Amino acid sequence: MADLYQVENLRLSFPDLTRKPLLGPAPRTEILKDLTFTIPRGEILGIVGGSGSGKSTLGRVLVRLLEPSAGTVRFDGRDITHLAEAELRPLRRRFQMIFQDPMSSLNPRHRIGRLIAAPLRLHGSEDPEKGALEALDQVGLPRSFASRYPHELSGGQRQRVGIARAIALRPDFILADEIVSGLDVSSQAQVLALLEQLVAELGLTLAFISHDLSVIRRLCTRILVLYRGEIVENATTAELYDNPRAAYTRELLDAIPLPDPDQPWI
């Protein structure tokens, strides 16, 4: 099985409560429109698009926080489109997620060690504490951080904890939703380098959602461009940057500010 994810004709719509009549159901707004693509094992897929393009929603469908309205989502050959929560639970270990805001994605009342170890315990690890310490090693944080609280860490360190929580479960797939957009440039570079290294070491498949094409270009092997809930381009990174086919992709590429010392600054 070469493809970890197979997505066919995926649709998702929400009831639009702002246009709900006094009586009767609200009209539905389509967020994702007929998406078909695959994610091969070991690939780092970039999902790009402006705000409101549906990229985060797509991510949440992949980790089944949202249930599609139509179409199928297969994970490792298994249809997970409409699986009930109880059936999903044993699978959840295998697809993990990292959020944009590392502060809000760590429960402020728990110490780092417990934050990493608790999901391990849930999924039947024999020594969750040891697993948590090893995960800290892997993301390059000192083991002493296990006894700290999230608010005692810097933004970059917190995001490393987020990564540690994800990889500690030994997942097949990680969804990273704008995980560096809240960080300063040097922390961004470190977190991206770490992610790259972990993907290679652990044989992970990664979907990386971002609006920042320069970040995507550095990390991803293949790029999916979304515009208003539709895929406008699905190409390898090299193809996309050398020969963008869709007009929207060209617009996105043109919008990247490139440092050019020959141009006058003003």
Next chain:
Amino acid sequence: MQILRSLLFRLASTAVTLVGVAVIVFFVIRVVPGDPIAMMLPPGATEEDIARLTALYGLDKSIPEQFFIWAGGVLQGDFGTSITARRPVLDLVLGRLPATLELSIMALVIAVILGGVAALTGTRERGTKVEAGIDVANGMALSVPDFLWALILILLFGVAWPVFHISGRVTPSLDLPFVTNFYLFESLLRLRFDLWADIVSHMFMPALALAIPLAAIIGQLLKQSLKETMHLDYVTLSRTKGYGENHVIIREALPNAILPTLTLVGVQFTFLIGGTVIIERLFSYEGLGNMAIDAVINRDLPLIQGIVILFAVIFTVVNLVVDLTYALLNPRLRHA
């Protein structure tokens, strides 16, 4: 160190508050109409009798002078003598305090249980008819004041279906072995479950009447903050880790959502103690509140002063405890 310093600061500000309360209550009850001496003397007493009695209680002196005499006594633990009961105010007040404390704590426990269950159920069943039903019940519980709940309860469980006692604190014919006035706690410690049941049966309706509006407030606020917390990333993330709904609500969301409710419970608890005044009257419950009403009716100035000071002490102590609990429960404040 930080905690110790803020504790000392709080104690100092508490002392200032209490002095303020003492000054206000002392002067106000002397300025409002009503003469305690007139209440004590039979009709037809002579001017001489009145003057003699007024001098006996020191009421012939100027009000500031009276205040300093009284305040000097208070500092030495002497709150004066009750005009009507002719016994030291401190003894009277401390004798009644346990009854009111037991009633308030029982009401608080009931309110926390009812409100907590309502909030957790409402959160688990959010968006369904169950949640709508809980909201309606909350609204009703909140819009009817405690004394009206007391009357409804008396009608229901005292008259129509008499399962609880409607007056007093304990059945008078029972032989009480207690050495303290904490009947509820002492009967438990002595393993006298027969007495305990009798006391609970007396306390249940007043406690419930006090608890219902508070339970509604707790339920509403806790449900609201739970709902907000349920949208946070770490709660969503705990779902992706494979946790079930109950774990997500109770272990991830609740500990963070509970802090605003805790502050509110502290504030409301002081209102609840205030509420005991009228509730104790309705159920002829022998607590401080009932005594306060008698003291006001009889213009028993030293007793009123003593009760008000004691209420003020309770309020400030409760607030202090809430603040400390808040600091203990919130790691961010603890390390700040």
